[in-house]
Every structure is written in C-alpha cells, then in structure tokens.
Amino acid sequence: MKTLIVDDKQLAARQLADVVSNIDEQTTVEIALSADEALEKLEDESFDVVFLDIEMPQVDGFECALRIKEKWPVTNIVFVTGHPAYALEAHGLFPSGFLLKPATEADVREVLAHLRNPVAREDRGMRVQCFGNFEVFIDGKPARFERSKTKELLAYLIDRRGAFCTMGELVAVLWDDGRDTTSRRTQVRTFIHDLRTTLSQAGAEDVLVRARGAAAIKRDAVNCDYYDFLKADLAAVNQYHGEYMAQYSWAEITTAWLSSATYL
The missing domain is CATH 3.40.50.2300 (Response regulator)
Known part of the structure; x- marks a missing residue:
C-alpha cells in the first residue's frame, strides 16, 4: 500500500x-x-x-x-x-x-x-490463505505441490502456529486411521523433503524448521491471513466468514475457536 x-x-x-x-x-x-x-x-x-x-x-x-x-x-x-x-x-x-x-x-x-476503494495487496513471495480452502500462492499464483499430502502437511504446520510436530503426530493427521507404520513415517519424510523444495523455489526456505524426528514452521516468516487475524488485524478479521481450511476435517477445532473469537 x-x-x-x-x-x-x-x-x-x-x-x-x-x-x-x-x-x-x-x-x-x-x-x-x-x-x-x-x-x-x-x-x-x-x-x-x-x-x-x-x-x-x-x-x-x-x-x-x-x-x-x-x-x-x-x-x-x-x-x-x-x-x-x-x-x-x-x-x-x-x-x-x-x-x-x-x-x-x-x-x-x-x-x-473500511476504505471505500479496496487496496490490492502486492502478491510478492509466498502468501498463505487459510480462510475458505487452504491455498498457497507464490508471486500471486497458486503453488504447485507434487503430492496433495505435502500441501496438507504444510496446512497442519501452519495450524500448529510454530509448535514442533512429531512424526507420529503427522502420521495420525495425514492418514487418520490409527495406523503408525515405518513406511508411513518414511512417506512423511518424503513430504517434508517435497515441502522444503517447494518453499526453496518460492524463496521461503527459512519457513520450515527441522528438529530430530519433528518439524515446524517459523511463524514470523509466514504471510498468512490466519496469523493476521490472531494479531487482531481488522482486514483479516473481516475476511473470515466461518470457513477455515475447509478441505481438512482436523481443522474443525480451530474453525470453532475462530467463530467464537471476538475483537473489540
């Protein structure tokens, strides 16, 4: 602006x-x-x-x-x-x-x-949309993920707001059938590798943080409507219309909280 x-x-x-x-x-x-x-x-x-x-x-x-x-x-x-x-x-x-x-x-x-004439934000770098369906944009264009679960992995890490997530937790979220197997943990590592590649291409390689057997995102490095909402940004608050990462059932808990949150 x-x-x-x-x-x-x-x-x-x-x-x-x-x-x-x-x-x-x-x-x-x-x-x-x-x-x-x-x-x-x-x-x-x-x-x-x-x-x-x-x-x-x-x-x-x-x-x-x-x-x-x-x-x-x-x-x-x-x-x-x-x-x-x-x-x-x-x-x-x-x-x-x-x-x-x-x-x-x-x-x-x-x-x-509440400007009379809306101001278009410059879409440079990576921008994350959580309200409605979860989407990621790079320089204003939708990001391409090799696997749908790589995108879901990023969505969950965004939802966790910088908290480290273990391999077991990520397996439980991505498959939701209670089966935690060695092959699935290997797949999660593949998704993390894919995610790192996608972020690197967007110039946002510092967003992903790794630890032994766990992963997280660096919250302060993410341009995201959900995080703007948490900072009581009025434009972000006005953008929320009851839907949050709508394609993922595990996001319903955060949806319920967002719908009850009030900023004066």
Missing part, C-alpha cells in the same frame, strides 16, 4: 506517518507539507490512500480533495482535523474516512479496514 500524508504541520505529519507504518510495515509512506506539493506528487506516482489535513493555507483540504477526486477518482481520501465541526462538510465529499487529531493507532486501523 502507498500512502500520502498531507499536513502543513510537519510534526503532525510525521506522527501520523509513524502510526501508519506501525500498522503495516510494508506500506510506503510519503509526506507533503501543502496541497500543492501533494498534487505534484500525485502527478508523478499513484497512492492508494491520502490522509488529508483540512486546515491548510492557500489550498485547504476540501479543495485539494475535489482536485484529487476529479483526476484520481479511485484514490482513497481520509480527512484529518482537530475540529469535529468539519465532519458534516467532509461527509458531503464522500471520503473513505474521517479522523480527529491526534489519531490513535486504533482509529487508523478502523479507517484502513
């Missing part, structure tokens, strides 16, 4: 930029200290969201918003002001949000979760 902060007061602009950066470390944040500077930046590059101070000299936020909406209609405009009285006039311009100074991180998260 690319964000532009427009405020003639540099300190206020920096403070809001820090809040936005804390919410999404991958976002690009730029600052303009006047409406004219903001419009020049928009001529040179596109922005997903513009946080626009209303009270500025020469060209105020309302006039700047009108110019932005005329030339870049899909750009999200969020008005920022220290005066609640501006809310009604701002509403008439149909912005994506309205923030009162000083805006808290919770306020900004709420606005970003």
